[in-house]
Amino acid sequence: MVTIKEIAKMAGVSRGTVDRVVNGRPGVNPETEKRIRTLMEDMGFRPNAAGQMLAARxxxxxxxxxxxxxxxxxxxxxxxxxxxxxxxxxxxxxxxxxxxxxxxxxxxxxxxxxxxxxxxxxxxxxxxxxxxxxxxxxxxxxxxxxxxxxxxxxxxxxxxxxxxxxxDYVQSGRVAAGLCALCTGEEGEVGVVTCDGPNSPSFTARMGGFTQELHDRHPGVTLADGGIPAVFRGDNYDPLDELLERNPQMTALYIVNLGDFNICRAARKAAEGRDLAIITNDLIPAQREMLRDGIISATVSQQxxxxxxxxxxxxxxxxxxxxxxxxxxxxxxxxxxxxxxx
CATH class of the missing domain: 3.40.50.2300 (Response regulator)
Incomplete structure (x- = not known):
């Protein structure tokens, strides 16, 4: 095992200088530090982990x-x-x-x-x-x-x-598409709802994966309104109601970004009397309750x-x-x- 003493000898510096580099302490010329670090890498020098943790303290x-x-x-x-x-x-x-x-x-x-x-x-x-x-x-x-x-x-x-x-939001969208296909028996119309707007990176990536998965593997599942999302803000769920009214044959709903998550209950209430699968993302405590109560059909969590x-x-x-x-x-x-x- 290479020692600090050997590194110091090869670098032409004191053991104290190498020790300062190893432990991240100031006072070493940048060129000298670079030379020491290069030698440590070339010689496979690995400081004692316990010593490093002590130095970190x-x-x-x-x-x-x-x-x-x-x-x-x-x-x-x-x-x-x-x-x-x-x-x-x-x-x-x-x-x-x-x-x-x-x-x-x-x-x-x-x-x-x-x-x-x-x-x-x-x-x-x-x-x-x-x-x-x-x-x-x-x-x-x-x-x-x-x-x-x-x-x-x-x-x-x-x-x-x-x-x-x-x-991986693209893959998350693909998983959601597969769930929608399962819930509709590989045939039906799926609507999309999201909070605030379709410009967030997570929405864009998820919808990219969602639409691509439907196109590649589930051609019998189509997108309501051509995939244009119903965008709600705060607790104004009028766009959701309008989406459901325009598409009476819709059998699944994908809620991409959920805001404060109350959209789930609003969707189930608005779809009362209809056989509508609701697919969401994430898993907060309120969603666990909504899954048990049958408000949400399935959700995709992300650790x-x-x-x-x-x-x-x-x-x-x-x-x-x-x-x-x-x-x-x-x-x-x-x-x-x-x-x-x-």
Missing amino acids: KRKLRLAFLIVHGPEHVFFLDILHAARDKAAELRELGVTVDFYLIRRFDRAYLERVLHEVEASEPDGVAALPLRIKPFLEFMERLNARKTPTVFFNIDEDFADHLCYVGC PDVQGALPLQILYDLLVFGTAPQRKRYFTQLDIHIPQNT
Whole structure:
């Protein structure tokens, strides 16, 4: 096994200098640090894990976790809870995780929150990426400082980041299409409903997978209104009612993005007297109840617990052990839930 002493000898520096590089302490010339790290890599040097963890305690690593929060973002509570549990584990290893809950999207508010993140000088950031200017500018500054960032839940490409942890939304849409085909006996009309608008990345990807799967494997299942979604906002479900009125032969409904999830009960009520299968995404406690009550026919979940915990673990492994993620995307498992397994 290669030792620090051997690395120091080959690099022509003191053991103390190599120790500072290994443990991430300042005071080493950048060119010298590069030479030492190259030698460590070439010679297969791997510091003692326990020693690294002890060094991490002394460094007092600080991570930032950014996530949206509010009544219209119910799904993200499960991610947040998992991240808080992971943060409690990391606290025992000397790592502090600061949580930043984004409650609004106006520029002044966002800039204030993001500047708070920067002021804390995090060693790494786990973030739900937002395709709005204050966040794009924030990412530019993080990347300029070479702060490692992991995106979760939404796979965006507008800024460099370490990796993504979250749902494969195209595949999620394909699974939903298969469920609709099963529920309609491979023949019938399916309507699409979504919250706020069809421009979100998750909606676009899911609908891409949904329509492609129907085209490839289920030609007997057609899309009501040509696949144009009924878009509802808040608790105004008029677009849903109109969709059902226009398409009396519709036998399945795919609710893509659910808002506060009350759309499910509204859909079942609006379809009273009709044999309508309702397929959704995610699995919050309210959906479990709706599955048991027959309001929802099936739903496709995406492991929010993994989306909360894994980004923090990836950052810890990188900062403490120098272990970079092995792939660019860590897709979470897609699970199908029906009344019988809920």
